[in-house]
Amino acid sequence: MDFLMSGLAACGACVFTNPLEVVKTRMQLQGELRAPGTYQRHYRNVFHAFITIGKVDGLAALQKGLAPALLYQFLMNGIRLGTYGLAEAGGYLHTAEGTLSPVRSAASGALAGMMGAYLGSPIYMVKTHLQAQAASEIAVGHQYKHQIFPPQSWKVALVAAMVSGIAVVLAMTPFDVASTRLYNQPTDAQGKGLVYRGILDALLQTARTEGIFGMYKGIGASYFRLGPHTVLSLFFWDQLRSLYYTYTK
Template sequence: MAAGTGTLAPFPAALPEFPCPPQSRAPGPQGSPAGGVPPAADLVLGAAAGCMACVLTNPLEVVKTRLQLQGELRAPGTYPRPYRGVLRAAGAVCRADGLRGLQKGLAAGLLYQGLMNGVRFYCYSCALAAGWTGWPGGTVVAGAVAGAVGAFVGSPAYLVKTHLQAQTLAAVAVGHQHNHESISGAFESIYRQHGVAGLWRGVTGAVPRVAVGSAAQLATFASAKDWVCEHQWFGEGSWAAVLAGGMVSGVAVAVTMTPFDVVSTRLYNQPVDADGAGKLYRGFWDCFVQISSKEGLLGLYKGIGAVYLRLGPHTVLSLFFWDELRKMVQQQPPPGP
């Protein structure tokens, strides 16, 4: 939304899982973007908005993780499928782990959202304040770079989140089971066994995942929202139009990002040897090639339904929470001399 008003700006430059500040032509006082919120404040607000949205969309993350690990490196039709489709997979999670199972890994997910979104938001806000987004293609490049930096910083939290969300009863377990007792126990165990480097295992899949997803959404979200309004599905500037635009844009984002998402999940969750090296995959491209050769090209699109259903709502929820928090900051009286 435009600062201090109740209408949406023409293009809130939204990255996957969090919104970026609206485009501004010039930085405001003391290096802050036009609108009066400095990058440091946007770091906190973006992290808070992403965490709020995470609470509501984490169940789809659990379902997505299970679907992406199901039938790992096995040909289609040669393995049992305890998870079939988004709704039936959610039911399987509830039967095995109870209703609370849909919020597995929530604490790690909140930590990841806070770290990744905060850093991405801060980096993008700095680029906005510097005027770099005014160059042709600057918005997409800035979003992709900010996303890559955020993914690197938040990688340890995503690693633990994936481990915890994959854990379940042996009868319906998919992928390697790391059997952590808690989020703190997971960090401690990984660090004790493999040091600091072990906490960043799988980051080679996370960086391209977020960069590609960010660029794809930035390139399609505005045009998708405008297309929805032009066809008079919803009123211009309404949140319904943003949600519909996010879901339309989500098609392009899901198609381009899901293969990277599957690879990222596999790299994070794979078992490792005593030296911390993966037992199944040597890196991003090795994982990509093995999945496509052993599971077929459709193996790279496991969990695409959950990925798609998460994109639109999470983006819109993040936009809403971020905008409301930003307005609260802008309404605060300036500090005295």
């Protein structure tokens, strides 16, 4: 669970910060190995870069490389924080007397960070290539022509659904947990719940007794259900609509 929660939390943040990563990548590649004043500055500052990218490449370009960025964040932070959490839970960070050891803590953090960075490095490279892709008039650095999925591919819809699903499950899982428990609670002869008075009471009781993570039980199953469910719903809707119009003409 430590791996999953750490990875999903980082992915949720990545959805909102990826545009800044695109801007950072392009500004760092601008004028590579060229003396100041000898090249055209397409991006004068972070705000100018946002406007330029949105105007020339389109607003969608501000989320370039989002798919590998999410995978990188999930792997790196899931491994880094999850491994450190396991070390802490196993008691490896404490001395024989039970006190926290700064040396062991630092060593465990460094080892966990190295593992996450090493395993995530290939994905980070792909992310950088995609984020650097730009129209010729504002291109900086070497332009790799990677294409993860062909246009109109069902895989594009699946990735989009999985990406948007991060924000959805983070926002909705506590209410989903409360809803499940309200439906499943025992009732009296009049059908009134014996455990929870309502959704707010269910949320409060869960948070007080089980902590914040108790409100996110089943988040992994919710996330991996949401993306395929969305894609399949759209697929069947499109097929049924096509059949309807075919036989009603």
